Amino acid sequence: MKVKQFQEIEAEPVNMEGADHVFIRWLVSEKDGAERFAMRLFEIQKDGRTPLHQHQWEHEVFVLEGDGAVWKEGKEVTIPPGTAVFVPPEEKHCFINKGENLFRFLCMVPIQKKT
């Protein structure tokens, strides 16, 4: 069993094209022995966002803190803390910090298609 505080895990900058002021902490991954899905914590700073994109794998998201929004079918939908989001494979999406403070959320992905 692995037990970790999220702050112990490095926040790595996300360098993907279109990602702006985004950091990722890999809370549970293959390094921990997880074989099927991974748990990551995203931190988007003020004025930051993830790229508007789509891919073959799903996301399962839970919002922890901040004033964030998700791009859904051309509109920005507010997702306050306590919001769960399921992004099916191939659906276009991005996550945007609309506030002054850090926007934090968990994002789970299947391991076999994490890249």
Added chain:
Amino acid sequence: MKVKQFQEIEAEPVNMEGADHVFIRWLVSEKDGAERFAMRLFEIQKDGRTPLHQHQWEHEVFVLEGDGAVWKEGKEVTIPPGTAVFVPPEEKHCFINKGENLFRFLCMVPIQKKT
């Protein structure tokens, strides 16, 4: 894409033997179109706990609030909000509310082995 507040989703009592004062909200499941893993939110009330057990599938847990502990190799380990826990397949575990207030955590499981 599905977007929901966790409070909108029913908290169902967990009736498994050994579960005491435990409720589950299925935030993302097969009903939403998820095929590989599910996101559930557990709520354990004061003096409550999940059963001490083991099974063939893993858990990926993130603690949201409360004063909780996880049973790990015979000892109770405190897991404050912000703790990530990976429980590998076949490892014995249970989650215990050690405080006065609700203990809330997310628990992800593979869908093919959720029962």
